[in-house]
Amino acid sequence: MIDFLRYLGQQGSLYGLQGSDRTVLEFEAPDYRPIIKVRINGSKEYMRFVLDTGSGMSVLSEDTARKLGLKAVARGGLARAVGGGGRFEIVYGYLNSIDIGELRVTNVPIYIRHFFDEQNPVDGYLGIAALSRVVTTIDYGSQRMTLVRQRGGENDSARVIDSQGKPVKAEAVEVQPGINVPVRTTASGFLSGEVFIAGISKPLNFIIDTGATVTVVSEKVAALEEAQPFIKERRMRVFGAAGVADDVKMALLPKIVIGTYSREKVDAAVLDLEPVNETAGFLQSGILGGNFLRFYRVVFDFYKGVVRLEPLDKHAPPASNPTPEGTR
Secondary structure, X not given: OHHHHHHHHOOOOOOEEEEOOEEEEEOEOOOOOXXXXXXXXXXXXXXXXXXXXXXXXXXXXXXXXXXHOOOOOEEEEEEEOOOOOOEEEEEEEEEEEEEEOOEEEEEXXXXXXXXXXXXXXXXXXXXXXXXXXXXXXXXXXXXXXXXXXXXXXOOHHXXXXXXXXXXXXXXXXXXXXXXXXXXXXXXXXXXXXXXEEOOOOOOEEXXXXXXXXXXXXXXXXXXXXXXXXXXXXXEEEEEEOOEEEEEEEEEEEEEEEEOOEEEEEEEEEEEOOHHHHHHHOOOOOEEEOHHHHOOEEEEEEXXXXXXXXXXXXXXXXXXXXOOOEXXX
């Protein structure tokens, strides 16, 4: 870590923004994760990246790093995560730039690690630090992502994004159905909202995570007496940062409520979230994944810690390959 920080200190300001103030690009979501095409270090070749609001730093697969000739700038130690043995080697890297549509993010620190999911292969994950000064809209209905830069001196707290991804005054869109979800930012930078699960009396904190294919409840929640009717006999495989977890318990949540919106009969994986809670700062009991978020147009203002949910006019189309597997 010290070697990495010394290296970054020599690179100048991190996460600089260049290019257009607004860009719109299409994404695909074969497993409910929004996958966009980006260019690395000015290359003409496009890479497939997952937009991952459940990751602070961006991540590049070791295979893609090798193909691009990118070397580790520091390494050492193990990090805890979901899957396999629960740990993976920490390898730090650095990208000069990531081009996302007409927007360029410069000086981007990354992790380099092995990706275990070979069914829906991707080259990397775009973490929220790279988008910290951009209002990001994920429209699962049109499968378009819109990025709008926030300029200093503007009254950004009074601005939201309309259905075309354009910034407008908040009062101009109050008639549109949607809610601003009260969220808190964890110590590790994730946005966490309070949810209710029918049958469980207390509210629970869930991370809002576009990089997860499936919703998750913690093993501690699943162990509650109130949660026992939710547990299914069926098991699933989960691809995590630390490897593949087989025979993972599944739960069928009768109803999830966030703000004034709810969805019924939501499948969820039961996972150990202690690696998450070690750095969260307050208890996280689950993750709202793509199988929940795909029914909404979701607007993230990471800088101000605001998430807006707008229900789609029609149900989102099903994934092209819905399987009892999840990726995180």
